[in-house]
Amino acid sequence: MKRIFLYFGLILGLLIVIGFVDEVPVKASGLTSMSITGTGILLNASGVNTPITPTINFTITNPVIASDTIVIILNGVNTVASVNQTDIIAGGTCSGSVSMPSVVHPSSNVSFVITGLNCSSGAVTISVGASLLTTSSSGGNYSIDIDTPSDTGHFLYYIGNTNQIRFTGTITPTISFSIRNADDSAELDNVGGLKFCEFGVLTTTTVSTCSYRLKVGTNAANGYTVSYKSDTEFSNGLHNFQNAAIGGIGTAIVAGTEDYGAILNPGSTTSGAIVTRNLANFGSNALNAYKITGTSGPYDIYSSAGMNAPSGTDTTNTALMTHEVAISASTPTGNYLHTVVYTVSAIY
Amino acid sequence: MKNLSGIVNIQKSISIFIIVLLVVGSIIVIPVKASGITTMSISGTGITNGASATGAAITPTITFTRANSVAPADTVTIVLNGIDTATNVLNSDITTGGTCSGTPTMTTITHPVSNITLSMTGITCSAGAGTVTIAAGKVVSDATGANNSIIITTPLDYGAFLYYVGSTNQVKVTATVTPTLSFTIRNTADSAEQATVGGLKTCLLGVLTTAAVGTCSYRLKVSTNAASGYAVSYKSDTRFTNGTYNFTDAAIGGSGTTITAGTEGYGIVLTPGASSSGATIARDNTNFGATAGTAYRITQTSGPYPVYTSNGTNAPSGTDTTNTALVAHQVAISAATPTGNYTHTITYTASATF
Numbered sequence: 013m014k015r016i017f018l019y020f021g022l023i024l025g026l027l028i029v030i031g032f033v034d035e036v037p038v039k040a041s042g043l044t045s046m047s048i049t050g051t052g053i054l055l056n057a058s059g060v061n062t063p064i065t066p067t068i069n070f071t072i073t074n075p076v077i078a079s080d081t082i083v084i085i086l087n088g089v090n091t092v093a094s095v096n097q098t099d100i101i102a103g104g105t106c107s108g109s110v111s112m113p114s115v116v117h118p119s120s121n122v123s124f125v126i127t128g129l130n131c132s133s134g135a136v137t138i139s140v141g142a143s144l145l146t147t148s149s150s151g152g153n154y155s156i157d158i159d160t161p162s163d164t165g166h167f168l169y170y171i172g173n174t175n176q177i178r179f180t181g182t183i184t185p186t187i188s189f190s191i192r193n194a195d196d197s198a199e200l201d202n203v204g205g206l207k208f209c210e211f212g213v214l215t216t217t218t219v220s221t222c223s224y225r226l227k228v229g230t231n232a233a234n235g236y237t238v239s240y241k242s243d244t245e246f247s248n249g250l251h252n253f254q255n256a257a258i259g260g261i262g263t264a265i266v267a268g269t270e271d272y273g274a275i276l277n278p279g280s281t282t283s284g285a286i287v288t289r290n291l292a293n294f295g296s297n298a299l300n301a302y303k304i305t306g307t308s309g310p311y312d313i314y315s316s317a318g319m320n321a322p323s324g325t326d327t328t329n330t331a332l333m334t335h336e337v338a339i340s341a342s343t344p345t346g347n348y349l350h351t352v353v354y355t356v357s358a359i360y
Numbered sequence: 361m362k363n364l365s366g367i368v369n370i371q372k373s374i375s376i377f378i379i380v381l382l383v384v385g386s387i388i389v390i391p392v393k394a395s396g397i398t399t400m401s402i403s404g405t406g407i408t409n410g411a412s413a414t415g416a417a418i419t420p421t422i423t424f425t426r427a428n429s430v431a432p433a434d435t436v437t438i439v440l441n442g443i444d445t446a447t448n449v450l451n452s453d454i455t456t457g458g459t460c461s462g463t464p465t466m467t468t469i470t471h472p473v474s475n476i477t478l479s480m481t482g483i484t485c486s487a488g489a490g491t492v493t494i495a496a497g498k499v500v501s502d503a504t505g506a507n508n509s510i511i512i513t514t515p516l517d518y519g520a521f522l523y524y525v526g527s528t529n530q531v532k533v534t535a536t537v538t539p540t541l542s543f544t545i546r547n548t549a550d551s552a553e554q555a556t557v558g559g560l561k562t563c564l565l566g567v568l569t570t571a572a573v574g575t576c577s578y579r580l581k582v583s584t585n586a587a588s589g590y591a592v593s594y595k596s597d598t599r600f601t602n603g604t605y606n607f608t609d610a611a612i613g614g615s616g617t618t619i620t621a622g623t624e625g626y627g628i629v630l631t632p633g634a635s636s637s638g639a640t641i642a643r644d645n646t647n648f649g650a651t652a653g654t655a656y657r658i659t660q661t662s663g664p665y666p667v668y669t670s671n672g673t674n675a676p677s678g679t680d681t682t683n684t685a686l687v688a689h690q691v692a693i694s695a696a697t698p699t700g701n702y703t704h705t706i707t708y709t710a711s712a713t714f
Contacts, residue, residue, distance in 0.1 A: 341675030360396025
């Protein structure tokens with residue numbers, strides 16, 4: 013009885029050992045570094061109906077001998093001519109002559125069943141000659157399947173744009189313009205809707221000033237330009253005021269000498285874009301006055317190279333226009349006026 | 361062992377999946393084809409330089425230059441802030457031009473609508489300047505002035521520009537120069553007021569002799585910012601008289617009189633000077649002729665009689681013997697001129713033409 017149990021135990025142990033031994037040789041392993049490259053292929057992707065000269069790249073763990081079969085299925089790839097074994101070139105760690113049944117044209121999703129190669133572990137390449145294959149006319153994310161006796165792997169070959177997503181969004185273009193008081197606390201005062209800048213009564217002993225702000229808001233990426241045009245000279249109908257200089261260093265207006273112009277402080281932008289005064293018209297001097305009575309314009313005053321979004325009371329990202337006037341004793345009496353029309357254009 | 365192999369395979373599958381995701385993610389392309397519309401404008405009846413009066417009937421044409429084309433299936437949206445309907449706006453009221461063609465398909469805009477939006481399909485545009493026009497009688501500018509944005513979007517292009525209604529993009533600059541006019545009688549050097557006696561300025565010819573021509577002089581100093589200038593006139597209270605005898609006066613106008621010693625005669629030699637503004641100074645030919653060196657009568661009593669005029673402003677400052685008029689009285693007596701203290705008082709007036 014003991015022997016019976018002993019034999020039974022030995023048989024059971026042998027079975028267990030055999031069972032384990034049977035499971036141990038896991039030779040099949042995954043291919044790595046798989047890709048498809050070549051003419052007509054970029055980043056494993058091609059256009060539809062595109063002639064391709066593919067090279068299949070993959071790294072094997074286990075060697076292949078000449079009698080082993082390597083199978084490569086190129087889904088999404090069609091023939092344009094029959095593919096013979098002489099059209100297949102093996103490289104990398106492989107050597108030997110490719111033996112393969114011809115893939116007769118026309119054939120879709122072509123498969124190459126290759127023997128005759130000896131490949132050691134490492135990177136293998138299988139190339140197909142030119143003018144034999146083309147991509148499918150239907151876009152898709154196609155699998156390329158590679159099998160050796162001991163290794164297997166799949167990767168995707170993208171034809172068309174089925175692996176792409178177009179992200180779209182709309183930001184409505186905006187532009188706004190207002191003429192504000194010097195503090196940017198309110199719109200500039202107006203009479204009958206027309207904003208005005210009053211010097212009041214002029215004297216020969218002082219330089220009179222009035223000022224306001226030009227406030228532009230836009231999301232135009234390339235910025236904006238502010239221009240002006242005057243209806244007339246600064247005039248009482250008979251006498252036109254002496255104007256400050258156009259461009260250059262401008263004019264320093266002094267009491268007792270007739271002159272009229274505007275000092276520009278173009279400010280900055282919320283986006284940090286550069287704000288540039290127009291040199292031709294408003295020169296380079298931030299303290300001097302420039303002519304503001306041109307009637308043939310529009311004449312550019314300043315430009316921003318980018319967006320601007322002044323909010324609330326903003327005396328930084330708005331342009332300050334300060335009109336200055338002085339008279340001499342010879343300046344004819346009268347009520348002087350002119351109207352400046354501002355325009356803004358954004359560059360999207 | 362099968363379980364271990366399965367786990368290994370699952371791990372490999374997950375790894376491959378992650379790799380695939382990474383590859384796919386890296387291949388995803390975001391085609392930023394959208395671009396800005398350039399050369400945007402609004403024109404047409406009732407619109408000048410992109411501006412309109414408030415509540416004006418307009419026939420707007422929107423011009424916009426695109427980099428990309430538009431297909432009939434694409435939606436072209438034009439938001440017309442500051443433009444309101446005057447009546448319903450139908451498909452048939454919209455026409456295209458430039459690089460755009462086709463009859464737009466659009467939901468009727470039923471009057472009244474402010475700040476209308478054209479949301480159109482059915483338009484074909486190639487790249488370049490296209491136009492969209494709304495027929496006459498369909499829309500008006502808003503009743504409230506504003507700097508309105510007009511916004512244009514196509515599937516790939518976008519832009520906005522300003523449409524000015526009313527005068528909200530304008531600044532009227534005003535100033536007042538108060539009229540000024542001053543007049544003084546100064547000494548010849550213009551260094552002080554003419555000397556006075558009892559407050560009345562005097563010009564003393566002194567004791568006259570037949571051997572010499574007596575003279576005295578002063579300056580008339582007028583300052584004004586009257587654009588059209590000024591006139592100086594005089595009027596005498598009497599002739600140059602001792603109360604019983606009136607001096608022989610120089611000529612009125614013409615070539616005047618050359619006063620010479622020993623021959624009774626009285627008058628003034630006028631040098632009217634210039635003006636600081638460059639205005640022309642003209643002696644009054646009727647009374648003070650055309651000759652600068654001869655004397656003219658200064659004793660007319662019915663006046664005022666114009667002496668000289670300026671056709672522009674004058675602002676003599678400080679001591680100014682250029683932009684002031686010099687009046688030089690000249691007198692001569694003959695042996696027959698009656699004795700006595702001769703006087704007359706001249707009143708000058710200056711009037712400006714503003």
